[in-house]
Amino acid sequence: MARPRNTKQKAAVLAAVKGANHHPDAKWVYGVVSREIPDISLGTVYRALASLSAEGLIKEYQQADGPSLYDPNTEEHFHIRCSSCGRIQDVPPVTLPNEMFEAIRQASEFARVDQFRLEFGGICAICAEETRD
Amino acid sequence: MARPRNTKQKAAVLAAVKGANHHPDAKWVYGVVSREIPDISLGTVYRALASLSAEGLIKEYQQADGPSLYDPNTEEHFHIRCSSCGRIQDVPPVTLPNEMFEAIRQASEFARVDQFRLEFGGICAICAEETRD
DNA sequence: GAGGTGTTGAGAAGAAGTCGCAATAACGGC
């Protein structure tokens, strides 16, 4: 594994993600970075995003039904999605009781059960306000 | 919404999914059904799978990092994935405590938090056996 | 500042799925 280099493209991609007040996808990052580096290519944005998440500077969040999103927040956390508008927001991490893992291990006959992926869903305040009439 | 018709294509797709001993994707179903109906098209398989899951006869399971899988088991259940071989297996459903939803609601300032998506990860028995030396 | 080699830009290619449309075939009525 070679030592990654610091290029202005990667720096600009990192700045764009860190400066986002939401969870941007590659296209959005491309749009932002293009203003600064007009001839950057989308492929480079994808490579920079992959490289930055490999370095732990950002986090990739693979959606089940849409493009990967990139998260400036590298602290451990979870997400909640508004089922009405699709907005995604960070929430603090939660833990599951050990008995739950043990129950799943027994039911599945897996040798080890030590990971989980959890995301919440609901209605955000804005959508709740809008649909109230 | 029109009344769906029963076609041999849809029946064959349903039979293929129900007969699978795993969680097949559209391509696998296409491969199986093709042996019976050689000139079925992949588009038809996709449409049949969508229609069957809308009717509740099968369940679509959207993966974050791969094609949608289709689940013959329509009972409520969750999944566990082996992080080594990718095998996906059903596990019984679990519930999360109300306090967790309430905590997430407060932290997120969402109007409502009433859904979650949870999947487990670990090492299946077969992979555990293989890597033990 | 020269050299080695990560990186880039551009576009092609790949993976997964959807769409438009003419032809076909279910199914309810007669």
Next chain:
DNA sequence: GCCGTTATTGCGACTTCTTCTCAACACCTC
């Protein structure tokens, strides 16, 4: 059983998201 309506099919083109190829470029070390 035949008809007509219209849902469904097959086919290919298209969309979206992402990765790959490859020659040219530009970091970084010495």
